[in-house]
Amino acid sequence: MLLLGIDLGTSSIKVAVVDADRQRTLATVQYPDTEASILVRQPGWAEQSPETWWEYVQQAIRKAHATGAYDPQDIAAIGIAYQMHGLVAVDKDRRVLRDSIIWCDSRAVPYGDKAFEAIGTEKALSRLLNSPGNFTAAKLAWVKDQEPRVYEKIDKVMLPGDYIALRLTGEATTSIPALSEGIFWDFKEDALSSDVFDFFGFDRGIIPAIRPVFSSHGGLRVEMAEALGLRKGIPVTYKAGDQPNNALSLNVLEPGEVAATAGTSGVIYGVSDQLVYDPASRVNSFAHVNYATHEKRIGVLLCINGTGILNRWIRDHTGSGADYASLNKEAALIRPGSEGLVVLPFGNGAERIFNNRIIGAHIQHIDLNQHGAAHIYRAGQEGIAFAFRYGLDIMREGGMNPSVIRAGRANMFLSSVFTEAFVNATGVPVELYDSDGSVGAALGAGIGAGIFKSGKEAFAGRKPLVRVDPGRTGEYEGSYNRWKEILNNYL
Numbered sequence: 001m002l003l004l005g006i007d008l009g010t011s012s013i014k015v016a017v018v019d020a021d022r023q024r025t026l027a028t029v030q031y032p033d034t035e036a037s038i039l040v041r042q043p044g045w046a047e048q049s050p051e052t053w054w055e056y057v058q059q060a061i062r063k064a065h066a067t068g069a070y071d072p073q074d075i076a077a078i079g080i081a082y083q084m085h086g087l088v089a090v091d092k093d094r095r096v097l098r099d100s101i102i103w104c105d106s107r108a109v110p111y112g113d114k115a116f117e118a119i120g121t122e123k124a125l126s127r128l129l130n131s132p133g134n135f136t137a138a139k140l141a142w143v144k145d146q147e148p149r150v151y152e153k154i155d156k157v158m159l160p161g162d163y164i165a166l167r168l169t170g171e172a173t174t175s176i177p178a179l180s181e182g183i184f185w186d187f188k189e190d191a192l193s194s195d196v197f198d199f200f201g202f203d204r205g206i207i208p209a210i211r212p213v214f215s216s217h218g219g220l221r222v223e224m225a226e227a228l229g230l231r232k233g234i235p236v237t238y239k240a241g242d243q244p245n246n247a248l249s250l251n252v253l254e255p256g257e258v259a260a261t262a263g264t265s266g267v268i269y270g271v272s273d274q275l276v277y278d279p280a281s282r283v284n285s286f287a288h289v290n291y292a293t294h295e296k297r298i299g300v301l302l303c304i305n306g307t308g309i310l311n312r313w314i315r316d317h318t319g320s321g322a323d324y325a326s327l328n329k330e331a332a333l334i335r336p337g338s339e340g341l342v343v344l345p346f347g348n349g350a351e352r353i354f355n356n357r358i359i360g361a362h363i364q365h366i367d368l369n370q371h372g373a374a375h376i377y378r379a380g381q382e383g384i385a386f387a388f389r390y391g392l393d394i395m396r397e398g399g400m401n402p403s404v405i406r407a408g409r410a411n412m413f414l415s416s417v418f419t420e421a422f423v424n425a426t427g428v429p430v431e432l433y434d435s436d437g438s439v440g441a442a443l444g445a446g447i448g449a450g451i452f453k454s455g456k457e458a459f460a461g462r463k464p465l466v467r468v469d470p471g472r473t474g475e476y477e478g479s480y481n482r483w484k485e486i487l488n489n490y491l
Helices: 050-065 109-119 121-128 136-146 148-153 160-169 176-181 194-200 222-228 242-249 308-318 324-331 373-397 416-426 437-448 473-488
Strands: 002-008 013-019 024-031 075-082 088-090 156-158 236-241 258-262 266-272 284-287 298-304 342-346 360-364 405-408 430-433 466-468
Touching: 002 050, 002 160, 002 242, 002 437, 013 050, 013 437, 024 050, 024 437, 050 160, 050 222, 075 160, 075 242, 075 437, 088 160, 109 121, 109 136, 109 194, 121 194, 136 148, 136 194, 156 160, 160 222, 160 236, 176 236, 176 284, 236 242, 236 437, 242 258, 242 266, 242 298, 242 437, 258 373, 258 416, 266 373, 298 373, 308 324, 308 373, 324 373, 324 416, 342 373, 342 473, 373 416, 373 473, 416 430, 416 466, 416 473
Parallel strands: 002 075, 075 236, 258 405, 405 430
Antiparallel strands: 002 013, 013 024, 088 156, 258 266, 266 298, 284 298, 342 360, 430 466
């Protein structure tokens, strides 16, 4: 029995097909081959077209079929992972009304701040586990205020993965985790937040049908089955944000377990059984994929917008066309500390760890007689690792003290320079797995379809490819403190 996983990322769509019986990946592809663009119409804005996402999803599925590694007619269920916090608005005919305001867009901060003040700090944090900040509800408030003609036409609002499922099945559904990441959910009432809906003046009817993450979100429409070479009626049985899905794919489901990713953005994601929150909302708490009213599972998420996107910028503008592997090789020739060169990676919008301030990316202490491109390559990766350390220290204040962090061997973790800097800056070992968001989505579909009885069964027998332990923490501690001193000048 085969499972299809779709991972809707910021830079591309990934699709995987997994043999459920053997838990073996038969095909994994990415589309497009070049990184997708982000529309920046004004400083601090970030949008993407849902119609473009949908076109890319179809192309990625066809590309997977073209491998010839499986029979598409054997696919039994579909799972979807997606970039979190984006806003998709559709009318009664399910047509998209505007481009999606995505996760790294900063325009809605003032709207979230006003809601936070009106609801009250303690009430908002204890019920929403977050300030409304810059999340989906605040983005919708911006549309209501700035684009009233668009708002009047809205029939349903949804997260990016909900929209892809809608195109596949014709059904508009969502889940408690999705609503919690949009800051629409009251955890004390386990219901839509009256505080949020009343303050912003939203009609509750704009929320799609709420279903469990692991359940049927509709069957594949006949016309889509024909267009994609799949059987009609195949159910979408799993939808989750990319970070909860990454945690699932690393079997991070129980309290105390921690996962990390370092792609376009960087994330550390830990699981708690308490309704925990950060009083300053620098770290955010959402319902995890296995959240239930009778058994709380909260995902505590540290997000750094400026991570892999900085590495890409350095490659594109200083790498003379070289690939990442070549840059990593050159960076490895430079000693830890980059001989005094310091990079702050925060150039991708408002950072929650800085209370939604935009401080920008910076390269400092350049010595024109000493530093070359390789120093920038290394300092960039160290700066990203130090940003993780800064954020992890915030999580430690809230009681999250991981003994090990699990990550997929992908993106920044493909670099030995970054991985070494990460484990030594944080002081926490890292276990690297052969893990992929689209594979996690496929296995999530298997859980939702009842093919696997639990997450433990779906990921039974998974072993790390490698474990990297700290060994030079003292050396990196000095570099981190110098980095933090420069950072403090901007805070």
